[in-house]
Amino acid sequence: MKVSLIAAMSQNLVIGKNGEVPWNLPDDLKWLQERIEGHYLLMGRKTFEEPQQELKNNKTIVVTSKKNYNTQSAQVAHSIKEGIQKAETLDEKELMVVGGGKIYEAALPYADRLYLTQINAEIDGDTFFPSYNLNDWNIIYNHYHPKDSYHAFDFEFQILEKVKD
Numbered sequence: 001m002k003v004s005l006i007a008a009m010s011q012n013l014v015i016g017k018n019g020e021v022p023w024n025l026p027d028d029l030k031w032l033q034e035r036i037e038g039h040y041l042l043m044g045r046k047t048f049e050e051p052q053q054e055l056k057n058n059k060t061i062v063v064t065s066k067k068n069y070n071t072q073s074a075q076v077a078h079s080i081k082e083g084i085q086k087a088e089t090l091d092e093k094e095l096m097v098v099g100g101g102k103i104y105e106a107a108l109p110y111a112d113r114l115y116l117t118q119i120n121a122e123i124d125g126d127t128f129f130p131s132y133n134l135n136d137w138n139i140i141y142n143h144y145h146p147k148d149s150y151h152a153f154d155f156e157f158q159i160l161e162k163v164k165d
């Protein structure tokens with residue numbers, strides 16, 4: 001099974017502010033929805049409790065340290081490793097890690113692929129994507145999206161694959 005991280009970030013690696021995503025880019029949400037369609041999603045407890053509309057699906061694995069965390073609408077795991085193992089047991093072929101910051105950081109060492117929306121601006125925030133070494137990744141797809149009346153920033157969709165040792 002492949003483990004993929006999918007995230008939108010500013011040039012200063014901001015992904016969130018006050019529990020929300022601090023921009024509104026409709027075509028990025030469309031990209032997110034298309035990439036995650038049909039896949040199990042691995043997400044942190046905070047992102048699970050306040051999900052963007054696009055992240056609401058019936059194949060969610062939520063990661064929490066709370067031992068008796070109870071929910072009807074997701075499977076529960078207590079570590080990234082346990083979440084990955086659960087998805088494997090459920091016969092997933094590409095687990096999509098959808099955030100937030102804590103989860104991206106803990107999942108990055110397991111990642112085979114990154115779907116990154118790189119926003120061409122510095123944006124203020126309090127939650128960050130972990131820094132990653134570009135030498136470890138091949139950019140296999142890059143598509144530029146200009147700023148327009150619906151999108152306050154221009155941005156790029158990128159797909160990166162981990163360089164094999």
Ligand SMILES: NC(=O)c1ccc[n+]([C@@H]2O[C@H](COP(=O)([O-])OP(=O)(O)OC[C@H]3O[C@@H](n4cnc5c(N)ncnc54)[C@H](OP(=O)(O)O)[C@@H]3O)[C@@H](O)[C@H]2O)c1
Nearest residue numbers: 007008016019020021044045046047064065099100101102
């Ligand atoms: N731009 C994007 O693409 C994007 C995507 C998703 C989210 N976001 C933004 O990111 C922010 C939320 O991120 P966040 O970092 O604050 O929260 P988060 O990663 O969604 O959730 C953090 C919680 O997950 C659990 N957790 C994390 N790592 C764990 C581990 N290794 N083992 C066990 N449990 C673990 C803990 O839950 P317990 O406290 O229950 O133990 C922790 O408090 C929001 O602003 C959201 O809008 C942005």
